[in-house]
Amino acid sequence: MSIQVFGLAVSRGVAIGRAVLVASSRVDVAHYFVTAAQIDQEVDRLRQARDVVVDELQALQRDLPSDAPAELSALLDVHLMLLHDETLSEATKHWITERHYNAEWALSAQLEVLARQFDEMDDEYLRERKADVEQVVERLLRVLGKEPHESAVHGGQVPFDRQGSTEDPLVLVASDIAPADMLQFKHSVFTGFVTDVGGRNSHTAIVARSMDIPAVVGAREASRLIRQDDWLVIDGDAGIVVVNPSTIVLEEYRFRQRQSQLERARLDRLRHTPAVTLDGVPVELLANIELPADASAAVEAGAVGVGLFRSEFLFMNRGGDLPDEDEQFEAYRQAVQAMHGLPVTIRTVDIGADKPLDRLTLQELRHEHALNPALGLRAIRWSLSEPGMFRQQLRAILRASAYGKVRILFPMVAHLGEVKMALDVLARVKQQLDEAGRPFGAVEVGAMIEVPAAAILVDHFLRYFDFLSIGTNDLIQYTLAIDRADESVSHLYDPWHPAVLRLLATTIASANEAGKAVSVCGEMAGDPAFTELLLGMGLQSFSMHPSRITLIKQRVLRADTRRLRAQIERVVSSTDPAAECRASLGSLPQ
Ligand code: PEP
Ligand code: MG
Numbered sequence: 103m104s105i106q107v108f109g110l111a112v113s114r115g116v117a118i119g120r121a122v123l124v125a126s127s128r129v130d131v132a133h134y135f136v137t138a139a140q141i142d143q144e145v146d147r148l149r150q151a152r153d154v155v156v157d158e159l160q161a162l163q164r165d166l167p168s169d170a171p172a173e174l175s176a177l178l179d180v181h182l183m184l185l186h187d188e189t190l191s192e193a194t195k196h197w198i199t200e201r202h203y204n205a206e207w208a209l210s211a212q213l214e215v216l217a218r219q220f221d222e223m224d225d226e227y228l229r230e231r232k233a234d235v236e237q238v239v240e241r242l243l244r245v246l247g248k249e250p251h252e253s254a255v256h257g258g259q260v261p262f263d264r265q266g267s268t269e270d271p272l273v274l275v276a277s278d279i280a281p282a283d284m285l286q287f288k289h290s291v292f293t294g295f296v297t298d299v300g301g302r303n304s305h306t307a308i309v310a311r312s313m314d315i316p317a318v319v320g321a322r323e324a325s326r327l328i329r330q331d332d333w334l335v336i337d338g339d340a341g342i343v344v345v346n347p348s349t350i351v352l353e354e355y356r357f358r359q360r361q362s363q364l365e366r367a368r369l370d371r372l373r374h375t376p377a378v379t380l381d382g383v384p385v386e387l388l389a390n391i392e393l394p395a396d397a398s399a400a401v402e403a404g405a406v407g408v409g410l411f412r413s414e415f416l417f418m419n420r421g422g423d424l425p426d427e428d429e430q431f432e433a434y435r436q437a438v439q440a441m442h443g444l445p446v447t448i449r450t451v452d453i454g455a456d457k458p459l460d461r462l463t464l465q466e467l468r469h470e471h472a473l474n475p476a477l478g479l480r481a482i483r484w485s486l487s488e489p490g491m492f493r494q495q496l497r498a499i500l501r502a503s504a505y506g507k508v509r510i511l512f513p514m515v516a517h518l519g520e521v522k523m524a525l526d527v528l529a530r531v532k533q534q535l536d537e538a539g540r541p542f543g544a545v546e547v548g549a550m551i552e553v554p555a556a557a558i559l560v561d562h563f564l565r566y567f568d569f570l571s572i573g574t575n576d577l578i579q580y581t582l583a584i585d586r587a588d589e590s591v592s593h594l595y596d597p598w599h600p601a602v603l604r605l606l607a608t609t610i611a612s613a614n615e616a617g618k619a620v621s622v623c624g625e626m627a628g629d630p631a632f633t634e635l636l637l638g639m640g641l642q643s644f645s646m647h648p649s650r651i652t653l654i655k656q657r658v659l660r661a662d663t664r665r666l667r668a669q670i671e672r673v674v675s676s677t678d679p680a681a682e683c684r685a686s687l688g689s690l691p692q
Contacts, residue, residue, distance in 0.1 A: 104346045107328070109296070109321030110592055111341035112307035116359045117294025117316040118352070119271035121332045121345075123214040123325060131206040131243055135291070136198070144198050148205040151245040152185055158241070159185075177234070184238045189216060206246050213239045215330050273334045277325045281305035281457055282418035285392060287313070294336035296324045296343050301595060303575045303625055304587035305456050311625075312392065314649035318343050320589030369652040373404035377655045379637065380662045387655055388447075388645035390623060394433045397440035400648045404655070407445040409571065409645025410511070410623040411437060413495070414451040418459060427494045427501075434502035441506060447548065447571065447645075448499050449511040450492070454480030456587040476585055481514035486523055496531045503543035510545055511571055516553040521566050552576035552624075557605040560612045570613050571645070574624030578602050597626055598680040603635075607674045610639045621645050633657035634687040635673065638666030 124133075136144045163178045184190055190212060197208035213235065220232035273294040274287070284306050287295075293315065300306050300319035310317035316338030318324075328334065328345055335344040335355045344351060377385040388409030389400030393416070400408060416425050416433055425433070438446050453459055455476040485492040499510055512524050528547065535542055549566070551557050552573030564570070574597065579586040581602050584595045596602070606622075613620035621643035626632045628646025630653055636644065637658070644654060669686040676682035 104344065104348050104351070105327065107296075107318075107321050107324045107343040107345065109318040109324065109341050109343065110300070110302050110307075110589060111338055112300075112302050112319050113295075113311040113313070113315060113317040113338045115314070115316040115338045115362050116355050117271070117273055117334075117336040117338070118355060118359065119273040119293050119334060121275050121328045121330060121334050122211070122272050122292070123275045123328065123330050124210060125214060125217075125277070131210055131247070132204060133207040133210075134204050135202045136204055138202070141199055141202070144205050145195055147246065148191075148194060148198065148208070148242075151205070151242050152191065154245045155238070155241045156182060156185055180231070180234055181238050181241075184235060190235070190238070206243055209239050209242055209246075211330055218326075218329070273336055275325050275328050275334075279306050280419075281309050282415065284309040284313075285415055285418075294334070294338070295319075296321050296328070296334070296336060298322055298325050299587075299589055301585070301587045301589050301592045303578070303595065306587075308575075308625065308647075309392065311628075312390065312396075312647040312649070314647070320592060322589070369656060372652045372655050372659070373402070375404075375655065375659070377658045379658055380660065381664050383637075383642065383663045385637070385658045386621070386643040387651050387658070388621065388623075388643065389648045389651070390628075390645050391437065391648075394436035394440065396648070397437045397446070401441060401444070403648035403651045405444075405648055405651055407447070407507075408437065408441060409447050409621050409643065411446060411448045412452065413448055414453050414457055417451055417453060418457065420459070424459075424491070427498045430495060430498035431501045434499055434508070435505050438502050438506035438508060443506055445507040445509055447509040447511050448502075449513050449550070450482065450485050450495055450499075452481040452513040453484045454478060476579065476587075482512050482520055482524060483514070486520060486527075489527065492524075492527055493531050496528055497535065500531060500535055500542040500545060501540060503545045504541040506543075508543060508545050509548060509569065511548045511550055513550045513573070514552055514576065515549045515563065516555045518559075518562060518566075521549065521563065525566060548619075550576075550623075551609050552580070554581050554605060557609050560609045561616075564612060564616045564618055567618070569619035569621070570609065572606060572609055572620065572622045572624065574602070574606065574622055574626040577605060577624065581605060597629075597632065598683075600674070600677060600679055603674050603679050606636075607639045607670070610636075610641050614640050619643060628654060630654060630657050634661055634666050635670075635679075635683055637661050637663050638670035638673070638687060640667065 159178050159182050163175060166175055193215070194208045194212040197203045197211045198205060203211060216235050217232050220229055223229045271293045272291055273296065274292045275296045277298045278300065279297055295310055295315065295317040297306065297319045298321055304319065307317065307319050316336045318336055318338060318341050321343055324343060333346050335347050335352065377387050379385065386406055388407045389403065389405035390410040390412070391397055391400055391408055392412050397408065416430065434448055479487060499508060502508055515521050546568035548569040548571055549556065549563055550571050550573045551560060556563055557577065575586060578595060578597055582594060582596065582599055584591050586595060610620055620641065622636060622641060623645035627644040628650035633654055634657065646654060666687055672686050673679050673682045
C-alpha cells in the first residue's frame, strides 16, 4: 500500500530509491558495499563474530558465582539462543548476499526489522525481549568493530561507498542524524535522506543541502512507518515522502527528476559569468564550506572565495582526540591553497547547541546535557572558556594565512567584553608567532552578527572589526525565540518576520555607512526568494553552499538595484513583508 509522510522540505529535488533504515545510535557503524567476490568472506566475518560472542557468553555463564540470581543464567541462555536463531543469523546473511551490505550494516538492518516486529507484539513480556536482541547485536557489532578486515578501507569508518555494485539507488531513513554523521555521507551512495526530527535550519539540514541531495526532515513517524527496503520517493521541494508509490506516481516523479536535472544543467552555464546586476553593481557570491576538501567544489561552482568555513566540523566526533595546531594548520592551508588566492573566511569553532563535539542526537543533547543548549556554552563563549584551544586555533589559522588570503570570523558575539577578550587573545598569539619568527599574512577580522544584541548595537561592534557576516539562521532563532532544530516550532521560524528584516536592514546599512564589508552567510543568502530583498537592502556579498551559487547568480543578473532600493523601505516597514516584497520587488517568497 502506498502512503505519504509529511515533513519539512530542506533540500530540493526528487530522489527515488529503496529505504535503508538506520538507528541513530548505529549511524556510525561502518556501512559499505562488498563486492560479489567478497560475499563469502563477509559471511565468514559474521560467523566468526558470532562464535566469539558465543564463547564470551558461555565463559560468562561458566564463571557465574554460585550465589548469582538464577535469572542471570536464564538471560544468558536467551542470548545464546538468539545467536543461533535463524531470524537473526540467516536473515542477516541475506542482507549480505542479496544486497551486498557489509556485516555491520547487515546486522543493523536486520535489527531494525526485528525491533519493529517486537514493537508490534501484544504480549508485554515478548515486547521487552527486543532489548535482548539489541544487546546481542551490540555485542556482535563490538566484536566486528575490533577485528581488522580487508574489505573495509580504513578501520571500519568507511564512507558509504558502492564500488562495483549495480543495486537500486538507496535512501537513508533515520530518526535523527547528527551533523557530523551527515558529513560522513558526503560521498556516499545515498540519493536522499529522511529523518523524524530536525528543523529546516538545523545543522543536519544545512549539511544535507550542502550535499545537494533531496532531503526531508521533521517527518515525525517516518522511521516507524517506513520499512527496510520499501521504495521511496523523496520530494525535497514539497517535504513529502511517498512510500511504495504507484506506477503512475513514480512516473510523474521520474519526469520531475529529469526536469530538474535539465534545469541544473542550464544553470551550470552561468558558473563563470561575473555576478553583476543590470545596473552594473558587482555582487560577490561566496561559498560556505564544512571541510577543506569542499574548497575545490566551491571554485568549480564559481565562488569568488569562501565566506564561511565552519571549522567546528574538524573537531567533531573525535572522542578526546581533538585536532592539534599542526593538524588544523594543514586543514586550513589545504583550503587556502585550493582557493588559489581567493579569500577564505575561517570561523573559529562554533561548538555547542546542535553541533556537539561528540556524536549525540538532539534528544540525547537535550536530556543529557544543557537544557537549552542553543543558549548555553556555544561558539565564542566556548572558545573563551577553553583559552588553550582558542589560542591553538588562532595560531593555526594565522600560520595558514602565509599561504593566501585569510580572514578570521568570530561567531555569536553578543558582548563587547567578549570581543575585547577575543581580540586580545588574537593580538597575543600574533606577538608569539612574531617572536618565534613564524610568518603570517595580513588577516582581516570579522564578527558574525547573529544575536539580536549585536545587531542592535552594530555601530559599537563595527569599531572593532574589519567586516561583518550576518548569520541569519541564528539571528532568526534568537530574535524569534525559536529553536532552529526543533520541528515542533518550525512553522514559527519565519525569515520574513518584520523584526528579523529590520535587524538585517539596519545591520547592512550601518556597515555600508561605515565603509566596512558586510555579507550574509545564513541560509537566506542561498534562497532565491530573498535575493532581491537583500540586494534592495544594499547587500553586495552573499555566502552560501556552492550548489546554490548559479541559482542566486541568475537572480542577481536579472536584478536592478536602483529599483529595489527605492522600494525597500516599504517592504521593511510593512506588517506583511512577504506580500509587500511580492508586490513591490517582484520577487517570489515561497
Ligand atoms: C548562521 O547562524 O546563519 C550561520 C551561518 O551559522 P551556523 O548556521 O553555522 O550557526
Ligand atoms: Mg550561526
